[in-house]
Amino acid sequence: MQSQTERPDAVFDAPKGNWVDRLAPRASRPLLRLSRADRPIGTWLLLLPCWWGIGLAMMADGPRWFDLWIALACTIGAFVMRGAGCTWNDITDRNFDAQVARTRSRPLPSGQISLRGAYAWLIVQGLVGLVILLTLGPAAIWMGVASLVLVAIYPFAKRFTWWPQVFLGLAFNWGVMLAYAAHMGRVDAAPVVAWAGAIAWTIFYDTIYAHQDVEDDALIGVKSTARLFGDRSPRILAGFALLSVAVLAVAIALTGGNLLIAFAGLLGFGLHLLWQLRNFRPNDGGTCLRLFWSNRDAGLILALFLAVAGLL
Incomplete structure (x- = not known):
């Protein structure tokens, strides 16, 4: 295993050869790493529900040209607001991150960026996100403002509940x-x-991810569903996968749109979750990380079929 001292100008758990390490100007790398730009999976997982929402709206009301801008705005917004959320998370977790092998090379605990610099970067990203949000209409603006409460609370959830994944x-x-x-x-x-x-x-997917850190989390007192479920995780996660598919089926049915195509996409989504469960090994950190990354594909399957259902 490669240590932080062997890669002093990188984050240990970022994919090797990522675009930030290879292409970004050196001065910008700490900021981009703070935003997790070197690990785009979080942006995908924030973006995909947005695309699901567009697909559901199209199924209920038919497509509009404005939907193209909504999709693009959500893409840009997901990138900057995921970055802002990660920046806030790292500000609040900087002392915990310094005690965990996987996270101590992140920009704040490793000293690549100062706390003041992190706060400044948080403000810049938030302002960009606000500009994007203001183009989406009053209802969306109010929804965006309301989401800030949840974003602010999430980093603290693992201190007071075994269910931070819910937050x-x-x-x-x-x-x-x-x-x-x-x-x-x-x-x-x-x-x-x-x-x-x-x-x-x-x-489902964040419990799989959290299984990488159960030993370190136990030592420093951080709670997670991975620690809570323990060896029962495969069985419990099967229940959450089934629950997700069932509830999403109800949401699709409520639109009254082209249900056959949408349900075909939901079937593909569910089969992907089943594949993850069959390959899940709670004590194999590398497998857990790869399965977590694969949820981009699961979400894309559903997004694609909802979009087609909304267009037809």
Whole structure:
């Protein structure tokens, strides 16, 4: 295993050869690493529920040209707001991160950036996100403002609950309602139900991710569903996968759109979760990380089929 001292200008758990390490100007690398730009999976997992929301709105109301801008705005917004969320998370967790082997090479605990610099970068990213949000209409704006409460709370959840993954799901999947509101000018039952289904999905994939850190988390007193479930994780996560698919099915049905195509996409999503469960090894950190990354593909399957269903 490669240590931080062997890679002094990199984050240990970032993919080797990522674009930040290879292409970004050296002065910008600490900022981009603070935003997790070297690990785009988080941006995908924040973006995909937004795209689901657009697909559900199109199924309920038909497509509009403005949907193209909503999709692009959500893409840009997911990148900068995920970066802002990660920056805030690292500010609040800097002392914990310094005690965990996988995270002590991150920019704040390793000294690549100062605390003042991290706060400044947080403000810059937040302002960019605000500019994007202001283009999406009043309903979406209010939804975006409301999400800040969840974003602010999440980093502290692992200090007071065994279920921090629930708080992550509440925040990370808010975009399904925000994007729907940008199209419809309101929030209906379908995106709210989809939000609940997506939260179950987040508990599924983030518990898999958290299994990488169970030993370090136990030593420093950080709570997680991975620690809570322990050896029962495969069985419990099977239940959350089933719950996610079932609740998302209800959300799709509520749109009254092209259900056959949408349900085909949901079937593909569910089969991907089943594949993850069959390959899940709680004590194999490398496998857990690869399975976590694969949820981009699971979410894309559903997003693609919802988009087609909304267009037809």
